Amino acid sequence: MSQNYNWQLGRDMAFPYDAAFPEHQFAFVFNLNRCIGCQSCTMACKSTWTFSRGQENMWWNNVETKPYGGYPHHWDVKTLDLLEQANPAGQTWGGNPEDRRAPYGRFNGKTIFEAAETFLGPEGANRALGYLPADEEWSAPNRYEDHPVANEKGVAGQYFKGGEALPQHKTWFFYLARLCNHCSYPACLAACPRNAIYKRPEDGVVLIDQERCRGYRKCLEACPYKKSLYRGTTRTSEKCIACYPRLEGRDPDGRGLPMQTRCMAACIGHIRLQGLIDLDAQGAWKADRYNPLYYLVHVAKVALPLYPQFGTEPNGYYIPPRWVPRPYLRQMFGPGADAAVDQYAAPDRELLAVLQLFGKDHRICTRYELKPGPKVFETTVQGKPFALYNDTIIGYAKDGSRIVETTVEEPLHLRPALHANSI
Numbered sequence: 001m002s003q004n005y006n007w008q009l010g011r012d013m014a015f016p017y018d019a020a021f022p023e024h025q026f027a028f029v030f031n032l033n034r035c036i037g038c039q040s041c042t043m044a045c046k047s048t049w050t051f052s053r054g055q056e057n058m059w060w061n062n063v064e065t066k067p068y069g070g071y072p073h074h075w076d077v078k079t080l081d082l083l084e085q086a087n088p089a090g091q092t093w094g095g096n097p098e099d100r101r102a103p104y105g106r107f108n109g110k111t112i113f114e115a116a117e118t119f120l121g122p123e124g125a126n127r128a129l130g131y132l133p134a135d136e137e138w139s140a141p142n143r144y145e146d147h148p149v150a151n152e153k154g155v156a157g158q159y160f161k162g163g164e165a166l167p168q169h170k171t172w173f174f175y176l177a178r179l180c181n182h183c184s185y186p187a188c189l190a191a192c193p194r195n196a197i198y199k200r201p202e203d204g205v206v207l208i209d210q211e212r213c214r215g216y217r218k219c220l221e222a223c224p225y226k227k228s229l230y231r232g233t234t235r236t237s238e239k240c241i242a243c244y245p246r247l248e249g250r251d252p253d254g255r256g257l258p259m260q261t262r263c264m265a266a267c268i269g270h271i272r273l274q275g276l277i278d279l280d281a282q283g284a285w286k287a288d289r290y291n292p293l294y295y296l297v298h299v300a301k302v303a304l305p306l307y308p309q310f311g312t313e314p315n316g317y318y319i320p321p322r323w324v325p326r327p328y329l330r331q332m333f334g335p336g337a338d339a340a341v342d343q344y345a346a347p348d349r350e351l352l353a354v355l356q357l358f359g360k361d362h363r364i365c366t367r368y369e370l371k372p373g374p375k376v377f378e379t380t381v382q383g384k385p386f387a388l389y390n391d392t393i394i395g396y397a398k399d400g401s402r403i404v405e406t407t408v409e410e411p412l413h414l415r416p417a418l419h420a421n422s423i
């Protein structure tokens with residue numbers, strides 16, 4: 001194994017290959033506070049890319065209800081349990097958060113690649129610690145939909161005691177929308193004995209070559225997010241392709257400009273913002289202060305990687321749901337979860353404006369600009385003063401053209417009485 005720097009862990013990490021970083025990296029931010037579990041994203045992906053016999057289990061995008069739901073069933077609990085067995089009580093964080101090199105401090109535990117060096121998982125010696133889900137675990141993709149965490153023991157029928165306030169609820173659930181993270185250190189790629197999986201140098205998209213794949217399912221075993229899927233009818237594995245024709249500007253709707261993927265563009269809740277990140281030769285994000293993804297991940301630090309401790313350096317980032325107990329969020333999103341929720345619960349002026357960019361246009365926004373507006377509201381949030389300004393945010397595409405212009409307060413359109421109750 002070679003040693004490569006993983007900035008999400010703040011340290012070097014073992015990986016079977018030397019790092020090779022793309023010039024631009026496909027990345028996305030999901031605001032989990034806004035997801036309504038409508039599955040429009042899931043169906044947008046499905047109706048675009050998967051068809052014919054065998055497509056029933058091809059959920060490249062899925063939305064599951066946490067904490068009990070998951071596709072395949074309990075995928076995260078099972079991998080976390082394997083890591084715990086490999087390194088009992090060792091999955092901790094320390095060190096000091098630094099800038100882009102180590103924004104979450106340092107991970108003390110073992111990643112799936114490091115754990116596999118000394119610990120045999122259920123499938124024996126492997127390049128990454130993992131497991132192959134049984135067939136029944138791929139059934140019922142939306143199991144436990146809308147199931148909340150139960151009442152406290154012995155407190156029948158009690159959801160609220162009174163006095164609870166955001167950001168935490170005693171009885172809670174949230175929707176976790178997921179797709180392949182197009183990881184910087186893809187476990188699927190590391191595990192494939194056929195070298196059928198590759199990461200594109202132009203945009204970091206991870207693809208499975210359908211001609212080379214023989215369906216050994218080593219990628220399914222190794223991917224900690226279980227986002228490589230086996231299709232029995234073709235006997236090959238499939239996964240999200242990041243809608244690469246849209247990234248390349250080949251969708252006629254984009255008129256040559258890179259477009260957000262189908263699942264991003266179809267999102268009813270406007271929870272998704274996707275883009276391409278400029279990387280330096282060491283794989284760190286190049287400073288790009290007014291790129292909205294850069295701002296959310298590295299400046300406001302409200303968007304965090306999903307299970308960074310797995311070690312694949314996923315390129316999907318999440319704004320954690322503010323009503324969920326912090327220990328759960330810390331395990332899922334790492335040590336940045338507390339600061340992220342606090343920041344989101346009482347957002348500053350710039351964050352409020354950048355959140356307006358989500359879902360506004362199908363083309364990829366590479367830069368934004370703010371125009372100050374008047375103060376419209378003042379209050380206190382969690383004991384701190386909070387002011388709402390009706391600023392304007394303008395978003396630009398790769399070629400500098402203006403693609404979004406909107407205010408923090410969304411305009412209200414009143415329907416003339418003449419048309420009331422008419423269609």
Ligand code: SF4
Nearest residue numbers: 180181183187188223
């Ligand atoms: S999420 Fe899984 S399938 Fe996607 S690149 Fe990462 S390891 Fe591979």
Ligand code: SF4
Nearest residue numbers: 045240241243261263
């Ligand atoms: S990016 Fe495209 S291929 Fe991937 S899950 Fe979304 S719609 Fe499907």
Ligand code: SF4
Nearest residue numbers: 035038039041267269
């Ligand atoms: S379309 Fe958006 S709001 Fe609906 S389930 Fe998907 S991510 Fe959530």
